Amino acid sequence: MTTITNSKEEALIIREQDVVPLRNRVKEYGVKIGMSILNQTKLITATSELVRNLLKYGGGGKVIIESVSNGRDNGVRVTFIDNGPGIADITLAMKDGYSTGKSLGLGLPGTKRLVNEFDIKTELGNGTTVTITKWKNG
Amino acid sequence: MERIPILKMGDFLLVTIQVDLYDQLAENLESDLINTISKHSSKGVLIDISAVSIIDSFMGRILGNIAVMSKIMDAQTVVVGMQPAVAITLVELGLSLNGVISALNVERGMDLLRSKMHTSDNEEQDYDDDNE
Numbered sequence: 001m002t003t004i005t006n007s008k009e010e011a012l013i014i015r016e017q018d019v020v021p022l023r024n025r026v027k028e029y030g031v032k033i034g035m036s037i038l039n040q041t042k043l044i045t046a047t048s049e050l051v052r053n054l055l056k057y058g059g060g061g062k063v064i065i066e067s068v069s070n071g072r073d074n075g076v077r078v079t080f081i082d083n084g085p086g087i088a089d090i091t092l093a094m095k096d097g098y099s100t101g102k103s104l105g106l107g108l109p110g111t112k113r114l115v116n117e118f119d120i121k122t123e124l125g126n127g128t129t130v131t132i133t134k135w136k137n138g
Numbered sequence: 139m140e141r142i143p144i145l146k147m148g149d150f151l152l153v154t155i156q157v158d159l160y161d162q163l164a165e166n167l168e169s170d171l172i173n174t175i176s177k178h179s180s181k182g183v184l185i186d187i188s189a190v191s192i193i194d195s196f197m198g199r200i201l202g203n204i205a206v207m208s209k210i211m212d213a214q215t216v217v218v219g220m221q222p223a224v225a226i227t228l229v230e231l232g233l234s235l236n237g238v239i240s241a242l243n244v245e246r247g248m249d250l251l252r253s254k255m256h257t258s259d260n261e262e263q264d265y266d267d268d269n270e
């Protein structure tokens with residue numbers, strides 16, 4: 001099914017202080033399409049995890065927020081792009097509890113559970129791009 | 139540097155988190171609380187998170203750390219007022235918040251702390267009796 005983008009914006013994320021405004025912006029996109037509080041909370045929690053990874057492991061990058069529709073439902077899509085070192089073993093990185101940063105290792109696998117669509121592309125030495133979509137009724 | 143205020147109420151400490159935590163603020167809170175517990179020999183810590191709309195794995199870990207550290211210092215931590223959406227999201231994220239006791243609101247949290255203090259008083263009493 002084709003997805004169309006109704007509106008779109010980009011944010012540069014280079015330091016920790018950029019995180020809260022980004023979370024708020026993503027939340028506004030959810031509010032605008034009438035997303036429930038629970039789905040909003042899942043979406044911004046996922047955003048928080050992925051933007052944290054982008055800063056901590058990717059050395060910062062770019063985040064694209066989109067308001068999307070697929071004909072049946074409206075949703076919010078967020079794409080996290082960094083030019084960091086990439087992930088050597090994606091299967092391992094997607095496991096609960098796996099972390100090279102001495103943290104909980106829940107960011108990637110947990111985020112996948114919180115959203116409706118999750119896509120990760122990574123290349124060693126070339127960075128990582130993670131795209132998540134949360135549908136209003138998903 | 140911005141800090142979250144810690145109120146002393148008798149044997150307990152009360153922390154009301156009114157803003158969405160970012161990392162530095164959360165880490166400051168952790169160390170400030172540990173210092174304050176030790177300064178006043180506090181017996182319990184109430185953390186009111188009813189105004190917090192998001193907890194990710196980093197903040198969840200800080201809450202867990204606070205609970206573990208305060209336990210080591212003989213103080214019980216109770217987290218109060220977690221929004222239902224936040225609680226459901228935490229479970230799906232995979233964070234169990236082991237060791238973190240929760241209560242519906244500050245009043246109930248306070249009751250819970252008091253009852254815990256009494257049971258531990260009694261335990262000590264029994265222990266002393268046995269040794270006499």
Ligand SMILES: Nc1ncnc2c1ncn2[C@@H]1O[C@H](COP(=O)(O)OP(=O)(O)O)[C@@H](O)[C@H]1O
Nearest residue numbers: 053057058093099100101103104105106107108
């Ligand atoms: N954007 C990224 N760039 C490089 N490595 C990453 C990125 N995101 C995640 N990783 C790797 O995947 C691991 C798992 O990530 P995550 O599940 O968020 O757990 P945590 O952040 O607690 O380590 C990280 O420890 C890191 O090695």
Ligand SMILES: [Mg+2]
Nearest residue numbers: 049053107108
């Ligand atoms: Mg992470």
